[in-house]
Amino acid sequence: MPFYVCQGNVPPKRHIQHRSPEGALYHEENISREGFSDVYSNLYHLRPPTRIAAVGKFSGLELKAAEDRIHRHRHLETFNYPAGGNFVSGRRAIAFNSDVALYVARPNEPADFFYRNGMFDEVIFVHRGEGTLTSYFGKLPFGPGDYIVVPRGILFKLELTGEDNRLLIIESAGPVETPNHYRNEYGQLLEHAPFCERDFRTPEFTEPVDQEGKFRWLLRTADGLQEYFFAQHPFDVVGWDGYYYPWIFNIRDFMPITGKIHLPPPIHQTFQAPGYVICSFCPRLFDYHEQAIPAPYNHHNVDSDEVLYYVEGDFMSRTGVSEGSITIHPYGLAHGPQPGKYEGSIGKKATDEYAVMIDTFKPLIIAQDALLVDDPGYPLSWLEK
Numbered sequence: 001m002p003f004y005v006c007q008g009n010v011p012p013k014r015h016i017q018h019r020s021p022e023g024a025l026y027h028e029e030n031i032s033r034e035g036f037s038d039v040y041s042n043l044y045h046l047r048p049p050t051r052i053a054a055v056g057k058f059s060g061l062e063l064k065a066a067e068d069r070i071h072r073h074r075h076l077e078t079f080n081y082p083a084g085g086n087f088v089s090g091r092r093a094i095a096f097n098s099d100v101a102l103y104v105a106r107p108n109e110p111a112d113f114f115y116r117n118g119m120f121d122e123v124i125f126v127h128r129g130e131g132t133l134t135s136y137f138g139k140l141p142f143g144p145g146d147y148i149v150v151p152r153g154i155l156f157k158l159e160l161t162g163e164d165n166r167l168l169i170i171e172s173a174g175p176v177e178t179p180n181h182y183r184n185e186y187g188q189l190l191e192h193a194p195f196c197e198r199d200f201r202t203p204e205f206t207e208p209v210d211q212e213g214k215f216r217w218l219l220r221t222a223d224g225l226q227e228y229f230f231a232q233h234p235f236d237v238v239g240w241d242g243y244y245y246p247w248i249f250n251i252r253d254f255m256p257i258t259g260k261i262h263l264p265p266p267i268h269q270t271f272q273a274p275g276y277v278i279c280s281f282c283p284r285l286f287d288y289h290e291q292a293i294p295a296p297y298n299h300h301n302v303d304s305d306e307v308l309y310y311v312e313g314d315f316m317s318r319t320g321v322s323e324g325s326i327t328i329h330p331y332g333l334a335h336g337p338q339p340g341k342y343e344g345s346i347g348k349k350a351t352d353e354y355a356v357m358i359d360t361f362k363p364l365i366i367a368q369d370a371l372l373v374d375d376p377g378y379p380l381s382w383l384e385k
């Protein structure tokens with residue numbers, strides 16, 4: 001999505017004969033959004049990407065709403081989940097609506113399959129861990145602080161090499177993009193945007209794998225996982241070009257916008273998607289008005305549920321949260337700094353926090369799994385002790 005990329009061996013025109021040195025025809029695949037009317041890439045395979053060798057099992061996936069339907073502020077201590085599963089099977093649903101589903105995962109098993117999310121775009125925020133995401137576009141090495149954006153329909157393999165993996169995973173019903181208001185009419189990021197094209201990492205091209213056999217992959221459908229087997233290694237691409245590919249932006253490359261008085265969360269916006277936004281809170285200098293109050297004012301965003309995932313640093317407006325904590329501040333209630341944090345922020349010069357915020361424009365449903373790490377005292381945490 002961010003910009004045009006061309007790698008490997010592509011012919012001078014689309015949809016014309018493209019042959020190997022031995023004269024064999026390569027097989028073009030077009031992967032596109034909105035039918036044929038939006039962004040796309042064209043890939044050139046050694047063999048047709050349609051060669052399914054076997055259709056395997058289907059296993060259902062259901063997002064379960066919490067039986068506790070009480071409407072209240074939430075604090076979820078997600079580091080308390082035990083490690084388990086791989087980056088797909090190890091997902092713990094936190095909250096969801098028709099636009100977005102939020103998960104955390106602590107995978108400690110290898111994912112020995114290829115994966116394609118056919119229904120949702122994915123953003124995998126790597127809190128801890130490192131590894132490589134490989135697709136037919138090439139390799140994307142990743143590490144802490146990376147937002148890995150994988151548009152739907154892209155087949156990939158994710159290898160984690162670290163010991164302690166902590167992922168925040170967003171499944172998005174619509175495409176995840178840089179905000180429109182950061183871009184000019186040509187799509188280029190504007191001078192005042194908090195990041196630019198140089199900050200995006202795109203796949204490093206890898207040579208095609210020429211191998212026949214039986215290659216297992218999982219397709220995320222609307223309500224489950226369908227197992228398939230390809231008759232050849234799927235990463236058999238000699239070249240590709242276009243705007244559609246997986247890419248990475250690291251939270252440390254977000255250059256915060258600061259002001260004389262407190263600026264609201266839209267200045268932290270990093271991505272847009274239908275029905276929600278993703279924002280990055282990063283170390284920054286505080287407001288410089290002589291009477292500024294750096295901590296946020298109490299606020300009541302009537303059309304928004306606000307989810308904050310705490311990454312690292314000293315969280316300036318909250319007490320009792322730690323790395324991996326998620327707070328959910330739903331519609332219908334105001335929230336703000338906890339006792340002492342408002343006054344206590346006066347005179348402070350800077351903050352060193354990292355956090356990821358997801359603000360949804362439709363109410364979120366709390367998932368049943370979230371109750372396992374729920375802090376029941378949080379709704380009353382604004383009372384003075």
Ligand SMILES: [Fe+2]
Binds near residue numbers: 299306329335
């Ligand atoms: Fe807030």
